[in-house]
Amino acid sequence: xxxxxxxxxxxxxxxxxxxxxxxxxxxxxxxxxxxxxxxxxxxxxxxxxxxxxxxxxxxxxxxxxxxxxxxxxxxxxxxxxxxxxxxxxxxxxxxxxxxxxxxxxxxxxxxxxxxxxxxxxxxxxxxxxxxxxxxxxxxxxxxxxxxxxxxxxxxxxxxxxxxxxxxxxxxxxxxxxxxxxxxxxxxxxxxxxxxxxxxxxxxxx
Numbered sequence: 001x002x003x004x005x006x007x008x009x010x011x012x013x014x015x016x017x018x019x020x021x022x023x024x025x026x027x028x029x030x031x032x033x034x035x036x037x038x039x040x041x042x043x044x045x046x047x048x049x050x051x052x053x054x055x056x057x058x059x060x061x062x063x064x065x066x067x068x069x070x071x072x073x074x075x076x077x078x079x080x081x082x083x084x085x086x087x088x089x090x091x092x093x094x095x096x097x098x099x100x101x102x103x104x105x106x107x108x109x110x111x112x113x114x115x116x117x118x119x120x121x122x123x124x125x126x127x128x129x130x131x132x133x134x135x136x137x138x139x140x141x142x143x144x145x146x147x148x149x150x151x152x153x154x155x156x157x158x159x160x161x162x163x164x165x166x167x168x169x170x171x172x173x174x175x176x177x178x179x180x181x182x183x184x185x186x187x188x189x190x191x192x193x194x195x196x197x198x199x200x201x202x203x204x205x
Contacts, residue, residue, distance in 0.1 A: 002203045003169055004176035006058060007183060007195065009037035015190035016047045022199045026056040031072050036187035041075050048077040058082050069095055093120045100155060104129035105141045115152040125178060128158035143172050162197035170205060177202060
């Protein structure tokens with residue numbers, strides 16, 4: 001048995017195909033200009049069109065204007081929205097698509113309260129807190145900060161790669177894991193061999 005896997009920060013069709021062929025359950029498209037993994041709408045639409053049935057296409061936003069989110073939704077076939085900024089529960093739920101909420105975890109983060117606040121979310125994605133950076137830092141956070149009784153599926157992110165994901169899964173027992181930098185040659189450019197190696201390590205032991 002394995003956990004579900006999202007490969008985020010896809011910018012090329014061939015990387016999306018590689019993720020799918022290696023068994024990924026979802027791919028992530030980043031719609032956030034400051035990110036080196038930002039993807040333009042036309043390219044995102046082409047990538048999404050190549051993703052087959054039963055693989056989710058996730059659109060990632062960081063404090064985006066509502067009109068921009070709606071524009072993306074109208075042009076790109078998204079199955080799920082991921083909010084990585086300071087969006088309120090009401091904002092996240094206002095687009096008529098299921099969503100997940102990313103929480104950048106630090107020592108005083110109340111994840112129990114986050115789960116209550118974002119009760120309409122399909123999951124909480126837990127990432128590493130780095131001041132001034134929305135995500136994708138490549139750093140691991142202290143997994144002991146995740147309470148066992150969290151009343152939401154957990155998607156674990158933050159510095160995961162083929163070398164540490166098995167340990168992360170056995171420690172946290174997440175619903176899913178999310179990887180971006182850990183399967184890249186350079187920011188936004190994925191490595192098929194790294195994707196394959198990562199996917200071989202996502203089994204619950």
